[in-house]
Structure formats: C-alpha cells, structure tokens
Amino acid sequence: xxxxxxxxxxxxxxxxxxxxxxxxxxxxxxxxxxxxxxxxxxxxxxxxxxxxxxxxxxxxxxxxxxxxxxxxxxxxxxxxxxxxxxxxxxxxxxxxxxxxxxxxxxxxxxxxxxxxxxxxxxxxxxxxxxxxxxxxxxxxxxxxxxxxxxxxxxxxxxxxxxxxxxxxxxxxxxxxxxxxxxxxxxxxxxxxxxxxxxxxxxxxxxxxxxxxxxxxxxxxxxxxxxxxxxxxxxxxxxxxxxxxxxxxxxxxxxxxxxxxxxxxxxxxxxxxxxxxxxxxxxxxxxxxxxxxxxxxxxxxxxxxxxxxxxxxxxxxxxxxxxxxxxxxxxxxxxxxxxxxxxxxxxxxxxxxxxxxxxxxxxxxxxxxxxxxxxxxxxxxxxxxxxxxxxxxxxxxxxxxxxxxxxxxxxxxxxxxxxxxxxxxxxxxxxxxxxxxxxxxxxxxxxxxxxxxxxxxxxxxxxxxxxxxxxxxxxxxxxxxxxxxxxxxxxxxxxxxxxxxxxxxx
Numbered sequence: 001x002x003x004x005x006x007x008x009x010x011x012x013x014x015x016x017x018x019x020x021x022x023x024x025x026x027x028x029x030x031x032x033x034x035x036x037x038x039x040x041x042x043x044x045x046x047x048x049x050x051x052x053x054x055x056x057x058x059x060x061x062x063x064x065x066x067x068x069x070x071x072x073x074x075x076x077x078x079x080x081x082x083x084x085x086x087x088x089x090x091x092x093x094x095x096x097x098x099x100x101x102x103x104x105x106x107x108x109x110x111x112x113x114x115x116x117x118x119x120x121x122x123x124x125x126x127x128x129x130x131x132x133x134x135x136x137x138x139x140x141x142x143x144x145x146x147x148x149x150x151x152x153x154x155x156x157x158x159x160x161x162x163x164x165x166x167x168x169x170x171x172x173x174x175x176x177x178x179x180x181x182x183x184x185x186x187x188x189x190x191x192x193x194x195x196x197x198x199x200x201x202x203x204x205x206x207x208x209x210x211x212x213x214x215x216x217x218x219x220x221x222x223x224x225x226x227x228x229x230x231x232x233x234x235x236x237x238x239x240x241x242x243x244x245x246x247x248x249x250x251x252x253x254x255x256x257x258x259x260x261x262x263x264x265x266x267x268x269x270x271x272x273x274x275x276x277x278x279x280x281x282x283x284x285x286x287x288x289x290x291x292x293x294x295x296x297x298x299x300x301x302x303x304x305x306x307x308x309x310x311x312x313x314x315x316x317x318x319x320x321x322x323x324x325x326x327x328x329x330x331x332x333x334x335x336x337x338x339x340x341x342x343x344x345x346x347x348x349x350x351x352x353x354x355x356x357x358x359x360x361x362x363x364x365x366x367x368x369x370x371x372x373x374x375x376x377x378x379x380x381x382x383x384x385x386x387x388x389x390x391x392x393x394x395x396x397x398x399x400x401x402x403x404x405x406x407x408x409x410x411x412x413x414x415x416x417x418x419x420x421x422x423x424x425x426x427x428x429x430x431x432x433x434x435x436x437x438x439x440x441x442x443x444x445x446x447x448x449x450x451x452x453x454x455x456x457x458x459x460x461x462x463x464x465x466x467x468x469x470x471x472x473x474x475x476x477x478x479x480x481x482x483x484x485x486x487x488x489x490x491x492x493x494x495x496x497x498x499x500x501x502x503x504x505x
Contacts, residue, residue: 076137082106083136083158085118085128087165088195088383093118094129094205102154108205110167113174116226117165117197117381120205123212127226131326132161132382135394140387157388164193164383172493173198176486181474182453183227185364186490189465191398192368192377196490199227229329232357233472236443237293237479238455239352241366241413242317244290245405246310247301248412258286258301266296266303271344273299273351276442276478290416291424293440295351302350303343307336317366317404324378324401325361332358353444364470366404367438367457370417371465374410376401418462425480426456429488434495436460438469438487440479451475456483460491467494 081104085094093114097107106121108114119127121136129136139146139156149156166186173184173196186196201223203211215221225231248255262281266273275281275295281288289297311334315321319334335355337345348354361379369376378399385393405413417437421429429436438458445451454476459465469487476482 078155080137080139080156080158082121083139083160083388085132085136086160086162087167087170088163089167090162091167093163093165094121096158106205111204111206112202113170114165115202115205116199116228117194118163118205120208122209126224127327128161128163128381130328132385135159135161135385140391140393141389145389159393160386160388162383162386163381164188164195165197165381166195166498168493168498169196169490170198172196172490173486174200174202176489177471177473180476180482181227182472182476183231183360184472184486184490185228185360185468185470186494187364187368187379187468189368189371189459189468190377192379193383193398194379194381195467197226197228197381199225199231226328227360227472229325229327229359229361231472232330232332232359233453233455233474234354234443234445235352235356235358235363236441236453236455237295237352238363238439238441238443238457239356239358240290240293240298240350241370241417241439242314243298243302243305243350244286244416245409245413246305246313247286248409249313250304250306250309255286258289260284260289260294260297260300262294262296264296266299266347268299268303268343268347271347273347287416287419288423290439291419291422293420293425298351299347302347305346305350307342307346311336318362319358323362323365324376324399326380326382327361329361330359332362352441360470360472363455363457364468367459367470368468369404370410370413371437371459371468372410373407374403374405376404414462417458421458421462425478426458426484428480428484429458429460429491432488432492432495434460434491435462436487436491437462438484440484442478452477454479454482456487458487460495466499467491 081096081098084092087093092109094106094108097105108118117127119125119129121129125133136158139158141156146156169186173186177184177198177200181200183200184196184198185194187194203223215223261283262275264275264278264280273295276293281292281294281297284292284294284297314334319332321331323329333356334349335345336349345354349356365376365379378401380396380399382396384395387393414437417439420426420439421436425440426438436458437460438456441455442452443455445453454473455471456479457470459468469490471483471486473482473486
C-alpha cells in the first residue's frame with residue numbers, strides 16, 4: 001500500500017535530502033572559512049617572522065658578521081682587506097701592508113705602545129681591532145673603484161677607523177708606568193673620549209702569531225689581559241670617595257661637625273683597623289680625614305653607615321653592574337654581609353679593603369662623573385669611520401649615561417679631592433701651572449701592609465675639569481709615592497704640551 005503525504009512519504013524524504021544538502025553546504029562553508037582563517041594566521045606569522053628577522057638582522061648586523069661562525073665575514077675578507085686604524089691626530093696605529101703578490105700582513109707601527117687598546121686581528125681579535133671589525137672589513141669606496149679593482153684582480157680597501165687616542169698622551173703614560181705592572185686610563189671629562197689606555201706588561205702585536213703558543217701555554221702569563229678594563233683590584237683608599245659620599249647622604253645636616261681623634265687605630269669589639277703604617281693623624285674633621293686618608297676615621301664612619309643604603313649607593317655607582325662600555329671589561333664587586341662578623345667587614349669595606357674589587361676604568365668613570373657635576377659620560381674610543389676615498393661613513397658622538405650623584409654631592413667630593421692635593425697625600429701636584437684634584441690609595445693585597453698597590457685617580461683643572469687620569473701601579477707601595485708622580489707626568493704633557501699647543505694654534 002502506497003504511503004500518502006500524510007504518512008510522510010516521498011515529500012518528507014525530499015525535505016530530508018534538502019536539509020542534509022543545506023547542512024553539508026553550511027559545513028563546507030564553515031570549513032572553508034576555518035581554512036581561510038588558519039591560512040591567514042599562518043601567513044601573518046610568516047610575515048611577522050620575516051619582519052622580526054629583518055629588524056633583528058638590521059639591528060645586530062655587526063654582531064652577526066663578527067660571529068666566527070658566520071661565513072659572510074670570510075666572504076668579505078676574500079673581497080676586501082682590513083682598513084687602517086688611526087689615532088686622533090691622524091697617526092697610523094694599524095694597517096694592512098700588501099706585497100707585489102697582494103699578500104697581506106697586518107702592521108702596527110707603534111709596536112707595544114698601543115698593544116691592548118688597539119689590539120690584534122689574528123689569533124682572534126682584541127681591542128679596537130675587535131670593536132671596529134665590522135667597519136674594517138667592509139668597504140664604501142666608489143662603485144667605479146670597486147669595478148676597477150675587480151677587473152685588475154685586486155681586493156678593495158676596507159673602511160678606515162679614526163679613534164680618540166692621543167699618541168703623545170699614550171707615550172707619556174707608557175713611559176711613566178715604565179717597567180711596573182699596572183694600568184693607566186685617561187679620559188676627557190665632558191665627552192667620555194678615551195685619550196689613552198695603557199696596560200703593563202704589554203706585547204708586540206706585530207709578533208702575536210709567533211708568541212701566541214707561548215702565551216696561551218703559560219698559565220701564569222697575564223700579558224694579554226687588559227688591566228685597564230679587565231683587571232680587578234682592591235681599591236684601597238680611593239674607595240673612601242664612596243664612603244664619604246654615603247656618610248654625607250646619611251648625615252647632610254651634621255657632617256661638617258664630624259670629628260675624630262686618630263691614634264692610629266680604630267677598635268670596635270674585637271675588630272681593629274689600623275692607619276697605614278700605624279700613622280697617628282690626631283684630631284681630624286670630615287675634610288682632613290679624607291685629605292690625610294685616615295683609615296681609623298673612615299672605619300669609624302663606616303661603622304655608623306646603614307648597610308642597605310650603602311649597598312644601594314654602590315649598586316647605583318655601577319658596582320656589580322655591566323658598565324656602559326663597548327670594550328671587554330670585568331664587573332667590579334663589593335661585599336657587605338649580614339652575618340660572619342659584619343662589623344669588621346663593614347669597616348674593611350669602608351676603607352676599600354675586604355672583598356671589594358674595582359677595575360681602573362670603573363674608578364675613572366666614577367671620578368669623571370664627580371668632575372662633571374655628577375653626570376657620567378659613556379667612555380668611547382671610536383670617533384669616526386671613513387672610506388679609503390675620504391667619505392665619512394659613520395660618526396660617533398658623546399653619549400650621556402645619566403646622573404650618578406647630585407650636583408651638591410659632586411661639589412662636596414670635588415672639595416674633598418682638592419684638599420688631597422692642597423694639604424694631603426698628593427701635594428706633588430701643587431704649583432704645576434694647573435690645579436689638580438684627586439684621591440690616592442694604597443691597596444693592601446696580602447696579610448702584610450708592606451705589600452700594596454699604588455692608586456691615584458683625579459682630574460684637572462680643578463675648577464673646570466678637562467681630563468681625568470686613573471693610575472694603578474701594582475705592588476709598588478703608597479699611592480702618594482708611586483701613583484701620583486705617574487699622574488703628574490701625564491698632566492704635565494697634557495697641559496704643558498698638548499693643551500698649550502692647541503691654544504697657540
């Protein structure tokens with residue numbers, strides 16, 4: 001018997017088929033939409049990755065090319081030879097010499113004089129050779145010259161790099177340090193330019209390939225260490241700059257009333273701090289404590305300081321921090337424990353002993369900030385990049401890192417540092433035709449106080465600072481006897497020869 005429409009027969013089946021087709025069409029449409037959305041999402045991710053890679057490559061091109069695993073560096077070197085490195089006055093510090101067969105040899109005309117700061121480019125790279133590698137192996141000569149060199153089978157000359165280094169100051173610093181181990185840093189206060197950087201013992205970069213095996217196989221050798229940026233030393237009494245700063249911050253209203261009777265030793269509980277060679281300084285105030293570098297008085301100050309506040313001050317002065325410096329460097333460190341005889345450690349830290357360590361460049365930066373009314377300029381050594389045909393490729397400018405201390409704090413520390421020259425341990429700098437300011441230090445590094453590194457850090461002229469000089473002479477003795485004469489020799493060359501010559505031009 002046939003089903004009627006009322007029974008849900010053929011019409012109902014047709015309706016069901018239409019419903020299924022409609023559902024299938026909707027499902028297919030939804031699937032197509034999902035596929036389009038997923039495709040758009042992946043397309044967006046790919047675009048985003050390409051943009052990121054493009055931006056990353058643009059921002060990190062130098063680091064990528066300098067990476068030893070990047071073959072592009074070798075490609076560039078197959079087409080170009082390294083450009084020259086110049087001093088600020090135009091003297092050639094490094095160049096690639098080509099013989100008749102176009103064989104290359106890197107030459108350093110000044111030999112040992114700029115060994116650490118200019119560095120070398122074989123057996124790895126160091127100094128400016130590493131810092132400016134990207135520019136030195138690239139070339140921006142005219143296209144016409146490139147085509148001509150290519151036709152004649154010659155490599156293109158890499159771009160040349162001019163530094164901020166001064167040959168006369170570098171020679172003076174090297175001669176003053178003489179046969180001693182140690183380091184010297186000379187910077188321009190208002191710009192951060194590195195004018196001179198010396199580290200002893202040194203080496204001849206012309207012979208680096210010949211002496212390399214001997215150097216790396218000698219576990220006791222520190223010849224390749226740039227002591228100016230990588231050497232870590234107890235700061236000794238130069239650290240009293242920071243102790244005085246913290247004492248002032250915690251006692252702004254009363255620090256001028258500070259008084260201490262020095263009998264050559266400060267005792268707290270079972271702990272004792274002696275003045276250098278047990279010297280007795282008598283009654284000292286805040287200024288004379290600094291000028292005479294009285295350990296007992298500063299141990300007394302240190303015992304009164306808030307440990308947390310002092311730690312924060314030191315961190316803000318870049319202890320334990322990466323320095324705003326493109327040259328390879330070590331982090332300075334301090335130690336103010338909560339336990340394990342904290343009173344003794346606090347007293348040791350307050351006079352720059354204990355576990356405190358600092359690099360000469362860091363101490364120079366702190367001193368420069370004081371001389372510059374509390375503002376630190378980032379030290380830099382690259383001045384400009386110029387192609388072989390004379391076109392300026394890149395220019396480097398002074399960069400302000402920021403304020404390390406207030407103008408009032410800087411002015412106070414400048415007053416203290418002037419007193420060191422006028423009536424303290426750096427009186428050798430008096431009456432020289434320029435007025436200097438600074439701080440000496442004798443940093444003990446063994447149980448015996450007879451073993452000490454000699455420090456001086458300071459600037460001149462005191463009223464309008466131009467250059468900052470930081471000196472460490474290893475295992476020499478007192479800062480006043482050994483480091484101050486070295487600094488004087490550098491100041492003399494700058495003010496009596498360089499500055500005087502510039503003024504007469």
